[in-house]
Every structure is written in C-alpha cells, then in structure tokens.
Amino acid sequence: MEQLKELLSLYSKPTSYYTQFKKSSHHLLLKNRRFFKQFQYTVPSPTSYPYQWLWDSIFHALVLGHFSPKDAKKELLSLVSKQFPNGLIPHMIYWKKGKVINLDWGKNGTSSITQPPLLAYAVWKIYQKDRDQKFLEDIYPHLSAYYHYLLIDRDPRENHLIGIINPDESGEDDSPRFDIPLRLPPQHTQQENFKRRLNLIKQNFKTCHFDAPFCMKNFFWVKDVPFNAIIVESLGCLANIAAQVKHKEEARYFSKKALLIRDAMRKLMMEDGIFWSTYDQDYKKIKVLTWAIFAPLFAKIYTPEEARSAVKDHLLNPDEFYLKFLVPTVSRSEPSFNANGFWRGPVWMATNWFIYKGLVNYGFFNLAQELLESSIKLIKQSGFREQFNPLTGEGRGAKEFTWGTLIIDMIEDRLD
Numbered sequence: 001m002e003q004l005k006e007l008l009s010l011y012s013k014p015t016s017y018y019t020q021f022k023k024s025s026h027h028l029l030l031k032n033r034r035f036f037k038q039f040q041y042t043v044p045s046p047t048s049y050p051y052q053w054l055w056d057s058i059f060h061a062l063v064l065g066h067f068s069p070k071d072a073k074k075e076l077l078s079l080v081s082k083q084f085p086n087g088l089i090p091h092m093i094y095w096k097k098g099k100v101i102n103l104d105w106g107k108n109g110t111s112s113i114t115q116p117p118l119l120a121y122a123v124w125k126i127y128q129k130d131r132d133q134k135f136l137e138d139i140y141p142h143l144s145a146y147y148h149y150l151l152i153d154r155d156p157r158e159n160h161l162i163g164i165i166n167p168d169e170s171g172e173d174d175s176p177r178f179d180i181p182l183r184l185p186p187q188h189t190q191q192e193n194f195k196r197r198l199n200l201i202k203q204n205f206k207t208c209h210f211d212a213p214f215c216m217k218n219f220f221w222v223k224d225v226p227f228n229a230i231i232v233e234s235l236g237c238l239a240n241i242a243a244q245v246k247h248k249e250e251a252r253y254f255s256k257k258a259l260l261i262r263d264a265m266r267k268l269m270m271e272d273g274i275f276w277s278t279y280d281q282d283y284k285k286i287k288v289l290t291w292a293i294f295a296p297l298f299a300k301i302y303t304p305e306e307a308r309s310a311v312k313d314h315l316l317n318p319d320e321f322y323l324k325f326l327v328p329t330v331s332r333s334e335p336s337f338n339a340n341g342f343w344r345g346p347v348w349m350a351t352n353w354f355i356y357k358g359l360v361n362y363g364f365f366n367l368a369q370e371l372l373e374s375s376i377k378l379i380k381q382s383g384f385r386e387q388f389n390p391l392t393g394e395g396r397g398a399k400e401f402t403w404g405t406l407i408i409d410m411i412e413d414r415l416d
C-alpha cells in the first residue's frame with residue numbers, strides 16, 4: 001500500500017509531466033467537443049471520426065468526470081437520446097453529415113448495431129462524483145431498456161452468454177478473433193475483411209429486419225469474451241443504480257444475471273486456464289490469442305490463482321504479449337499478428353485501460369504501473385494517436401484521437 005501511495009504521489013506533483021499531460025488531455029477533449037441543438041458530444045478524432053461513437057463517448061465521459069461531471073453527463077445523455085424502440089443504443093450517431101464516412105450503417109442518422117455495454121459502469125462512476133440523483137433518474141429508463149434488450153434479444157437460447165451480430169459490435173473491427181466466424185484466413189486484406197462486415201450490416205437490414213436473434217442464427221453467432229466480461233461488471237453497477245432509484249426488483253434481476261453470465265463464461269468459454277470467445281450455435285472456442293484473455297480481470301472473473309497464471313504465462317511472456325510497448329492487442333505468436341495492423345497487433349489505449357483496471361483488481365500493482373508508464377511513453381513519443389506499433393512505439397491511424405486521455409482515469413481513479 002505504501003509503495004502504491006509513493007508511486008501515485010509522483011503524479012500529484014504540480015511540476016510533473018502528468019500535470020502537463022492532464023492539461024493537454026482536457027484541451028483535446030474540449031477541442032473535439034461538438035454541439036447539435038441541445039446535445040453535446042465529443043468526436044474521437046476531428047478528421048477520421050467526426051461523429052459520436054458509443055464506447056468512445058463512455059471513455060470521454062469517464063475522463064470528463066475528473067474535470068467536469070456536468071460535461072460527462074451531457075455526453076452520456078446525448079448518447080442515449082437515439083435509443084431504438086427495442087432498447088438498442090446505436091454505436092454511431094451522425095448528428096451532422098461529415099465528409100469522411102458517407103457509408104450508411106443504419107437509418108435515421110444512426111448505425112443499426114451497438115458496441116461494448118460499458119454504459120452503466122460509466123454512469124455509476126460519474127454518479128460517485130456528485131451524487132446527482134436526477135441524472136440517475138433521467139438515465140435509468142434508458143439503461144434498463146438497453147440491458148434488457150441485450151439480456152433477452154442477444155441470448156435467444158438462454159444460455160446466459162450475450163451475442164454480437166457483427167465484429168464491429170466488439171469495438172475491435174478487424175480483430176483476428178472474428179476471422180474464423182467470418183470464414184477468413186489469418187492473413188487477408190483489410191478490404192476483404194471490411195466487405196464481410198459490411199455484408200453483415202446489409203443482411204441486418206435486408207434479411208433480418210433488425211431481428212438480432214434471426215441474424216445471429218443465420219449469419220454471425222459469436223459470444224465474445226470482452227463483451228461478456230464488460231456486461232458482467234456493468235450489470236453490477238446497474239444493480240446499484242437500480243437500487244438507488246428504488247427499482248429493487250430490477251436490482252435483484254440485474255445482479256442475478258451478472259452471476260449467470262459469469263457462470264456461463266466459465267462453463268462455455270474456459271479452457272487451458274483462460275477464456276476464449278465462441279462461435280456458432282454449439283459454442284466452438286475461437287483459440288486465437290488476443291488481449292481478450294485479460295478482459296475477465298476487469299470483472300474479477302478469474303480466481304486469484306487463474307489470474308496469476310494468465311498474467312505469468314501470457315502477459316509476461318515475450319513470445320506473446322510482453323513486447324517493447326504494452327499491451328499488443330494480438331499475441332505475436334499468432335499467424336495473424338501484424339504490428340501495424342489496426343486491431344491485429346497494435347496497442348490501443350482502451351484495451352490498456354481495461355487491462356490496467358484488471359491488474360489493479362488483483363493487486364498486480366507493479367505490472368499495472370509498468371503498463372501505465374508504457375502508455376504514457378507512447379503518447380510522449382507519438383502524440384494522441386489511434387494505435388501504436390508495439391515494437392517501435394510509432395503512432396498509427398487517426399490523429400488528435402481521444403483515447404489516450406484514458407490515462408487520466410487510470411491515475412485519478414486510484415487517487416480518489
């Protein structure tokens with residue numbers, strides 16, 4: 001504990017690099033802020049991603065919570081304002097027509113798919129900041145409808161694993177975890193990958209008519225580890241929120257569901273000491289080593305012994321994830337590994353954030369610190385970029401990209 005305090009005091013010194021970093025992070029979030037009528041949101045990157053994205057907005061809100069809870073709440077209320085009648089919260093809201101993406105992923109100015117269900121987690125964290133009961137009451141009906149939709153429509157066989165209908169719903173668009181379900185070899189072009197994903201979007205319109213169970217049964221039946229770990233953690237928060245707004249029955253329901261998903265993950269996803277995503281109706285395991293094996297640390301799903309082995313055998317393994325910069329999204333041992341390949345190897349700050357929180361959960365403080373230092377080093381060297389080559393630290397993809405600001409939450413959440 002003393003050691004932890006000492007490490008954290010490094011960041012509270014007014015002259016430290018961190019003070020500068022905090023300023024530039026807030027500046028970036030303000031620069032990327034947009035308004036539409038009464039709505040306020042943040043674009044992940046002004047040039048590459050000029051819209052509102054679901055999990056990006058959750059990250060923004062988590063960081064904004066440390067600067068201005070009022071802005072964090074506005075970001076989330078804008079996000080839920082385009083919820084579908086069936087409860088789905090779309091992963092993209094266009095608000096205004098941008099130049100970059102003329103592709104229509106949905107209808108009525110939004111996409112037709114969702115992204116990892118971290119929303120209740122963020123709402124609960126932000127509520128801790130100012131105990132704004134009205135915010136909880138305003139947002140709760142949206143949360144309740146969204147998680148009910150996921151728990152029911154995305155689990156048609158009631159096996160208690162929540163399904164995604166498109167790789168993009170994982171937030172990791174072209175991750176090699178989805179190569180097998182997309183019937184693609186480990187090495188293929190980005191265009192080929194995109195074509196398959198786009199085809200799933202078209203099927204969602206044309207053949208499934210937005211009926212997720214039908215879409216899953218016929219086109220893409222994947223139960224993804226991070227998506228399920230994130231919902232487990234978020235359902236715990238949702239149960240707290242439900243209790244706080246006096247929906248006791250629902251609070252019990254959400255807690256129970258979290259336990260059922262946790263058990264189902266163990267039953268259907270666990271092998272060789274780690275959790276694997278599954279595909280098709282018979283839950284075949286997708287044995288591709290990606291950062292997803294660490295996602296259950298975020299929701300404390302591994303036992304302490306299992307966590308120790310996962311960290312020792314994989315995270316600290318130089319033939320897999322222990323590269324010069326932490327943490328590559330794909331193990332270097334995979335034939336699909338590509339240090340410059342979007343979600344096929346580079347470091348992303350959001351996945352680092354999940355792993356960092358997971359390491360702290362289990363008391364791996366030194367390794368968490370190492371991951372934090374590595375993340376800071378990447379931004380120092382290459383700026384606020386979308387991804388980073390794990391071997392050289394070179395920045396890749398979008399510029400003025402907001403996810404690097406998550407470092408603020410890694411540090412501040414522990415200082416609180």
Ligand code: GLC
Binds near residue numbers: 054055056173
């Ligand atoms: C890319 C990422 C996705 C993110 C979006 C906006 O598509 O893969 O996770 O939400 O960009 O930043």
